[in-house]
Amino acid sequence: MTVTIPTFDYDAMYATEPTVWRERGLHWHCYSWRGTGRDWADDKMRADDQAEITPSAVRAWLRKNPRLIRATFSTPEDAAAWSLEQWSKARAEALTPVPEWVTDANQEAMTVYDLRCGTDVSKGLWVKGPSMVSWSVVGTSDRCH
Numbered sequence: 001m002t003v004t005i006p007t008f009d010y011d012a013m014y015a016t017e018p019t020v021w022r023e024r025g026l027h028w029h030c031y032s033w034r035g036t037g038r039d040w041a042d043d044k045m046r047a048d049d050q051a052e053i054t055p056s057a058v059r060a061w062l063r064k065n066p067r068l069i070r071a072t073f074s075t076p077e078d079a080a081a082w083s084l085e086q087w088s089k090a091r092a093e094a095l096t097p098v099p100e101w102v103t104d105a106n107q108e109a110m111t112v113y114d115l116r117c118g119t120d121v122s123k124g125l126w127v128k129g130p131s132m133v134s135w136s137v138v139g140t141s142d143r144c145h
Contacts, residue, residue, distance in 0.1 A: 014109035020118040021076055026139040028079040028115065030071040031061045032086055033134050040132045054134040058122045061138050070135075076115035079137045083111050083121060086135040095126040115139065 033054045039045060046056045049063045061068070073079040087107050091098050114121050115137060124134030 011109075014113045016113070018113070018116040018118075021116050021139065024118050024139070025142045026118060027072060027074045027142050027144075028076070028137050028139055029061065029069045030073070030079060030082050031064075031068055031136045031138065032070050034127075034131055037126075037130060037132060040134075054122075054124070054136070058120045058136055058138060061136055062140055076112055079115055080108055080111040080121075083123065083135060083137050084108050086133075087123065090125040090127055090133045090135075093127045095128055095130055098125075111137070 031054075033052070035053060039053055042053075043056060045051045046053055047060075049055075049060065050065070052065075052068060055061060055064070071082050073082065084104060084107060088104065111121050118139055120136065120138045122134065122136040124132060127133050
């Protein structure tokens with residue numbers, strides 16, 4: 001039996017403009033964290049809603065202290081721009097070089113697409129230090145505040 005996998009045009013997919021976010025009435029809370037690998041590996045601390053560390057589950061950011069919110073945005077494009085800014089800062093001090101095929105344009109297209117689809121985004125990089133830098137863009141109801 002031969003299995004063939006048809007080619008898929010990711011660029012065309014990312015060029016679409018899903019409206020799920022609008023239908024759900026979302027806006028975005030943005031969070032970031034920088035810390036040690038030891039803290040990053042501490043699942044008990046990451047599960048603690050009072051701890052100021054990236055949680056293991058992305059949506060758990062919404063249970064944390066609101067003062068940890070770095071920014072809020074009402075459009076996926078603005079939230080993606082914030083995420084790309086975090087990406088650019090982290091990439092500049094990455095512990096290992098980011099592959100050439102991981103471009104800013106690709107990062108932005110994927111992030112905008114995911115946010116338009118109503119999907120939360122969480123990213124991170126190991127940076128010099130060595131430290132871990134992570135950031136998340138979490139969709140929540142326009143009625144939350």
